Amino acid sequence: MPTTRRRVLGTCAAGAAALLGWPAAAQERAVRPAAAAPLSGNWPAKPVRVLVGFPAGASPDLAARAIARPLSQLLGQSVVVENKPGASGNTAAAEVAQARDDHTLGALINGNLTIARLLDPKLGFDPEKDFAPVGLIGTAPLVLAVSEQAAGNNPAELLLWARNRGADAKYGTPGNGTVGHLGMELLKMRTSIRAEHRPFSGNPKVIEAMLAGEVQMALLPPGLALPHIQSGKLKMVGITSPERGPLTGDWPTLREAEVRGSDLEIWTALAAPATMPPAAVQKLNAALSQVLRTGPVSQDLLKAGWQARAGDAETLARRMRSDTSRLGGVIMMRGIKT
Template sequence: MVGFPGGSTPDLVARTIAEPLSRALGQPVVVENRPGAGGNIAADIVAKATDEHTIGVMINGNLTIARMLNPATPYDPARDLAPISLIGTAPLLLTAPASLPFTNAQEFFLAARNGGDKWSYGTPGVGTVGHIGMELLKTKTNISPVHVPYPGNPQVINAMIGGQIQLSLLPPGLAAAQIRAGKLKAVGVTSVNRSPLVPEYPSLDEGGIRGFQLEIWTAAAAPASMPKPVVARLSALISEIARSPDVRQKLFQQGWQVAGTSAEGLANRMKSDTNLLGGVIAMRNIKVE
């Protein structure tokens, strides 16, 4: 199950994993797209599945903060889903219009502080990692741009190119093409070190925002009711497939640094991200209706 349309990043990941998983299991693996509610519709279907054959490829929010953002979410990630494997991770890239006059992160944040609430930032929606991450960045840098949600990242990019907004946290694969074309500028990636996905851009840590670490990720999960031996087998297979040279290269081209963790590795990541992002949600009183 994938909670996003065909051609989306989670869909591409699922289809990259599906064929080798089918060979390993000796049975067909079908990818079904059920988009809506930021992936939570598909996640709820997975949580309630009892056939022992349904798993989901999900993003951060589905496995961590879904209930915190909206108490009406019909499943509880911690209680109703069993971690299988963290497949891939990626930092976000803090990006600005090419017309803004800055040459490094320090100059950018000085301009942003001077801009106050006359500046605005765009995201693909309330409660997305880009939204929560920017609110976290505001607390670390004393900037105060106003949030403007858009239907998706393509609209965010167009608004930034057009000068309607001054900054955004974007997936590096999306932002890099516009930066290379001279339409946008990179401030820095949201990781302590440079990312192998876009090694030409500095990290925000290099730019003086010490220890700032924020990533998007995609992972596989099962219903909590799935027998533990089945989950363990799927975990071993999917993590091995993700780390295989061919699949690793495909996922890297899609914009992912391969993790291919154990179920325990994903469980630990779910806990740490729930604490980090949940703290920002509570502090900033972020809600999705």
């Protein structure tokens, strides 16, 4: 069996074991390979490109633009955001992975940096081998929202309704293998609900389907869900983050509703090709951390639907390993394919 396939299956199996409560069989593998050649001269020596795999105005794009100007001021070179939409962000991720100019970065989402190859073994990059993690930019919970057709006034009653409906209950996602899809399958494993999956071409289409009564449940980004919850057209069951935060105010977590093991966040992060010199990665991380701790940038991120998360490169690497293992277990146990 090829080495890559063995590693992919091993990652999935480790995640599946964790979901079942089995002990880990081995230590986590480092995301980044051996260090590249040392930095020569001063970096950056020319403008830095930050590739975003989504159109202008999408939340990952807004996150990248929130940090671009202050980063350029600290680095002494222009930081230019370029939109390369396609394949749920994987088009941009592949270009970043293959870049060799030491001045091409990616503002990538967790799907690109974790489960992409688990869902598509023919993908043109391997998140584990081809990226040097720089640092998280922002995180956000998902909101478990239900339509007016769902009965109940609290999480326990709503989940009981879903259990009683079985496969007659439908949930919508922005596509197979998305975090919303994997999160709902994880929730089904933890709560014994059996809602049927209906994929759509993006979360706005999911909301349209909920309002039309085609599906009754979804895990949605807070910014998209909020207007419909405030209008009373959708109901909020809980958020998937471990604790409440500024994005969702006093909305309760699913953990508070005794839904254990369903913690999940979406996130966006800055990543470089694995060949980026370590000194450049370190300099980038220091600049990014400084930028994320400023009030104007954190406020811009909140408006874009993200909570700023400053941290070192190893924090991002741990998040990549954890999500790959956990969501890989869901992919393996539920037989999910794109």
